[in-house]
Amino acid sequence: QQNVQQSPESLIVPEGARTSLNCTFSDSASQYFWWYRQHSGKAPKALMSIFSNGEKEEGRFTIHLNKASLHFSLHIRDSQPSDSALYLCAVHDTNAYKVIFGKGTHLHVLP
């Protein structure tokens, strides 16, 4: 059974800061890795994905994946108050249908 853990549980940063969120997983055969963002009272919404080792950048957001160390991360450059949300990492099981979510990191960006 895939085990997905996120750290930290909660993070408070000032506006303009660089923020790093971490996710570890247990099955090195996993192929699909996602970050979702959930604003308070809303549904989770996919933010970014990565499918192979390395780095992927989209605007202020960057994902790093290192399958050998069973770790992937999300980095937010120039954090904005609108980035305040619950961030969920997700890893697809080896059959790619079942998705296992971490418990989330609550990010608060102070103006």
Next chain:
Amino acid sequence: DMKVTQMPRYLIKRMGENVLLECGQDMSHETMYWYRQDPGLGLQLIYISYDVDSNSEGDIPKGYRVSRKKREHFSLILDSAKTNQTSVYFCASSLRGREQYFGPGTRLTVL
């Protein structure tokens, strides 16, 4: 327009009553999911449906059952609801390995 809908949005039931939560999607996705989300526990998978009449238990199926008779509709049924089933329920749909599209959620309270 890619959309997942859920009905009802809010529901209050008494312990022992039956509950029906409905979900629809307009993207012809084969795979649909039911999750519940509780504070500190993240998204927990209740059931996954691979297509019409092809359903599989998730991580917490006890006390729930599902029905999928059309590709675009997926129902979650609670027979004789219990107070510990008070939660926010999310439906999602996706293609294999791709992003999950979530509905707006149903907030269920069982008294």
